[in-house]
Amino acid sequence: MRVLTADETGLVKVWQVESRKLLVTHGLGHQSRVRGVRGLCWGLASDGTSPDYSRVHVGRENGVVEDWSVSHTAAKGKKLPASATVNQRSQREGCPASIVSLHALPGTASEADSPPTMVACSATGEVRVAPCDAAAGEGSSFKAPAPVHTAIGRGGVLATGGQDNDIKVWDVATGQCTWRAKNVPMDAKLQLSVPVWPSALAPLRAAHEDPALTALLAGTAHRHIRLYDTRAARRPRQTIDYGEHRITALCVIGGGGGSAHTAIVGDAAGELTALDLRALRRRRRYGEPGGGAVRAFAVHPTLPVFAAVGLDRVCRVYDVSGGGGGGGAPLAALYLKQRASRVLFCDEGRATPDGAIDRAAAALEGGDDGWGSAEEYEMGAGSSEEGDAEESEMESEGD
Amino acid sequence: MVGVNPANIKNKIKRSEVYQKQKEAKAKDKKDRRKRDVEAAALGDEVPVKKVQRTLDNTREADETVVAPDDEEVEADEAGDEFARFFNNETTPKIMITTRPRPSAELFMFIRDLMQMLPNAFFYPRKSATVKQLCQWCNNKKFTHLFVLSEKSKVCNGLLVAVLPAGPTAFFKVSNVKTSEDIHNRGTVSPHQPELILNNFNTRLGHRVGRFLGSVFPHEPDFNGRQVVTFHNQRDFIFVRHHRYVFEGNELEAAAAAEVLDEGDEGQNGGAGEGGGHKKKVATLKGKDGSATRTRLQELGPRFTLKMRWLQEGTFDTECGEYEWIHKRKEMDTSRRKFHL
Numbered sequence: 124m125r126v127l128t129a130d131e132t133g134l135v136k137v138w139q140v141e142s143r144k145l146l147v148t149h150g151l152g153h154q155s156r157v158r159g160v161r162g163l164c165w166g167l168a169s170d171g172t173s174p175d176y177s178r179v180h181v182g183r184e185n186g187v188v189e190d191w192s193v194s195h196t197a198a199k200g201k202k203l204p205a206s207a208t209v210n211q212r213s214q215r216e217g218c219p220a221s222i223v224s225l226h227a228l229p230g231t232a233s234e235a236d237s238p239p240t241m242v243a244c245s246a247t248g249e250v251r252v253a254p255c256d257a258a259a260g261e262g263s264s265f266k267a268p269a270p271v272h273t274a275i276g277r278g279g280v281l282a283t284g285g286q287d288n289d290i291k292v293w294d295v296a297t298g299q300c301t302w303r304a305k306n307v308p309m310d311a312k313l314q315l316s317v318p319v320w321p322s323a324l325a326p327l328r329a330a331h332e333d334p335a336l337t338a339l340l341a342g343t344a345h346r347h348i349r350l351y352d353t354r355a356a357r358r359p360r361q362t363i364d365y366g367e368h369r370i371t372a373l374c375v376i377g378g379g380g381g382s383a384h385t386a387i388v389g390d391a392a393g394e395l396t397a398l399d400l401r402a403l404r405r406r407r408r409y410g411e412p413g414g415g416a417v418r419a420f421a422v423h424p425t426l427p428v429f430a431a432v433g434l435d436r437v438c439r440v441y442d443v444s445g446g447g448g449g450g451g452a453p454l455a456a457l458y459l460k461q462r463a464s465r466v467l468f469c470d471e472g473r474a475t476p477d478g479a480i481d482r483a484a485a486a487l488e489g490g491d492d493g494w495g496s497a498e499e500y501e502m503g504a505g506s507s508e509e510g511d512a513e514e515s516e517m518e519s520e521g522d
Numbered sequence: 523m524v525g526v527n528p529a530n531i532k533n534k535i536k537r538s539e540v541y542q543k544q545k546e547a548k549a550k551d552k553k554d555r556r557k558r559d560v561e562a563a564a565l566g567d568e569v570p571v572k573k574v575q576r577t578l579d580n581t582r583e584a585d586e587t588v589v590a591p592d593d594e595e596v597e598a599d600e601a602g603d604e605f606a607r608f609f610n611n612e613t614t615p616k617i618m619i620t621t622r623p624r625p626s627a628e629l630f631m632f633i634r635d636l637m638q639m640l641p642n643a644f645f646y647p648r649k650s651a652t653v654k655q656l657c658q659w660c661n662n663k664k665f666t667h668l669f670v671l672s673e674k675s676k677v678c679n680g681l682l683v684a685v686l687p688a689g690p691t692a693f694f695k696v697s698n699v700k701t702s703e704d705i706h707n708r709g710t711v712s713p714h715q716p717e718l719i720l721n722n723f724n725t726r727l728g729h730r731v732g733r734f735l736g737s738v739f740p741h742e743p744d745f746n747g748r749q750v751v752t753f754h755n756q757r758d759f760i761f762v763r764h765h766r767y768v769f770e771g772n773e774l775e776a777a778a779a780a781e782v783l784d785e786g787d788e789g790q791n792g793g794a795g796e797g798g799g800h801k802k803k804v805a806t807l808k809g810k811d812g813s814a815t816r817t818r819l820q821e822l823g824p825r826f827t828l829k830m831r832w833l834q835e836g837t838f839d840t841e842c843g844e845y846e847w848i849h850k851r852k853e854m855d856t857s858r859r860k861f862h863l
Binding site: 132134148151152154155156320322344345368369371391392393410411412414415416434435436458460461462 | 586596842843848850
């Protein structure tokens with residue numbers, strides 16, 4: 124399994140999870156807070172809903188969004204070590220600073236095969252919608268109310284939320300707000316309104332089931348978990364009090380053929396717990412969580428595995444059932460050296476000790492990734508258009 | 523008596539007698555052994571090699587977050603962190619010290635010592651302001667650090683330090699507080715900027731805490747004053763001491779320099795051309811034969827111990843703030859040989 128992590132000094136690293144090896148570090152020598160990575164997302168495949176694991180978009184603090192291609196080499200015994208390569212293809216400047224999230228969404232133009240667009244939402248509410256290829260046009264932008272602390276996007280839709288700024292769903296093409304959440308009723312006995320601060324959002328259903336982002340899971344800084352159905356009502360369908368700290372990250376684990384029933388909740392003190400979405404109860408706590416706020420989650424595309432990164436400078440990879448590490452411990456704890464802001468899972472399956480990749484996991488998706496091969500290849504490698512092609516590669520010892 | 527275990531003796535008086543005798547025998551044994559070793563060394567005989575004691579410090583669990591001395595990635599990160607502007611002397615720290623809402627009178631002795639130890643520190647009464655209001659007020663007045671002391675039974679037991687305007691906040695448990703009144707043979711603090719020593723902050727979190735504490739001081743020390751503040755980390759406890767030092771062999775020069783300082787003259791070499799039998803220059807520190815110079819220390823201001831409880835991103839906000847590190851006893855204190863700083 125491989126993860127891609129990005130931190131606040133601008134470094135992007137690719138890790139091999141089972142061997143805990145750092146394969147690539149991109150950005151050494153150019154570290155600074157203004158280049159800190161705030162948004163990270165996979166590119167979009169041609170079908171418009173599934174991610175393209177060979178293309179990654181990186182959004183930085185200074186408003187630069189970069190478009191990279193990523194390629195992997197699986198290890199073959201001890202003679203051919205695992206490695207990865209990242210190449211910058213292009214970059215786009217002038218995006219809003221202090222990006223909160225970055226998403227690759229299907230094209231917004233009316234043509235059938237419009238190029239995928241990149242949507243960058245900043246903390247001040249500015250949303251920039253532009254084609255992923257920097258040369259393909261400038262795109263548009265619109266303004267959402269500030270402050271925005273969390274945002275997620277899917278299809279042609281972006282959901283935002285922040286302090287005293289309840290969840291709003293925006294149509295990315297027109298910039299209009301199509302749905303806005305309403306707060307829960309006042310506390311009946313105290314006649315005090317419940318403060319509003321959505322600090323984490325996650326889609327409740329997979330992209331192919333819910334392309335318009337109608338089912339939302341929200342976590343607030345005032346320790347609530349709320350489920351919303353945008354087709355039905357403005358108030359949350361359900362709300363519960365959860366935990367002792369601000370909820371900083373959420374992700375939903377797909378439940379095989381049926382709809383998802385487990386969500387992972389990360390909070391400001393680093394606690395990682397599993398929430399049963401059917402009963403809305405806390406199911407399990409993941410062991411050895413560390414002391415730093417969880418900044419981001421990534422869910423493996425095929426395996427029941429998730430990764431959490433945060434301010435304690437460690438990326439922890441867990442099995443959803445809590446097993447694997449013994450006593451709920453993580454499958455791997457990767458020391459990142461910097462405070463990470465984002466993490467992504469590559470679509471590689473589990474690696475066996477001799478380096479071969481578990482083909483069974485890759486076959487679940489039904490794709491023809493061909494990850495068992497030891498050949499190095501780059502998918503869709505275009506020539507870099509505007510920006511400098513930066514390349515860094517680090518060979519590691521055998522697994 | 524050696525083979526008897528006092529625990530098996532039911533009679534308390536007899537038991538304590540036996541135990542005392544065993545203790546004295548052990549101490550005598552140790553003293554005799556030392557004497558023998560010294561005599562053997564003097565005669566040139568082989569002294570039995572002393573085994574290295576096994577301590578919690580030297581059997582500490584390996585920590586992958588220990589920062590290597592040549593780690594460029596960590597250096598580059600620290601060059602851009604919230605404390606770099608203090609270490610570069612771009613910003614001079616300006617500290618506001620306050621207390622919990624109704625402090626005891628004894629706490630003010632400690633505050634007085636702190637204000638002597640920390641340059642550019644100002645005390646303001648807390649009255650009924652919340653910590654968030656204090657942070658806002660400090661930002662308006664361009665303070666760089668806020669210290670909030672909490673106490674229990676008239677002794678300081680907690681210290682909240684917030685770096686402003688948006689920097690991290692840390693809460694330390696304070697223990698073993700000794701104000702300058704209780705320190706035997708203490709010296710007098712002079713208005714010179716002290717030097718700073720940060721010992722044993724080795725891990726990544728340790729670096730962070732060390733830089734956090736170091737940011738409280740300006741980094742332009744007056745070496746004339748020979749004052750030094752030490753933050754010594756051992757087993758996650760940070761011992762804070764304030765000393766004046768003098769190098770051995772230079773007592774006369776030190777006395778001369780002290781008299782010159784009293785007269786209000788800042789020159790290190792004393793008044794040029796003045797008589798009176800005082801030496802005009804402070805002697806160099808290196809011995810001609812390369813021997814190390816011994817240092818004597820005189821303790822000045824307060825003495826206390828800190829232990830970090832949590833480190834938060836942003837200014838104080840325990841409700842909705844994010845923690846960079848929070849001490850979780852049950853998960854983190856799993857082994858006596860595991861330390862975090």
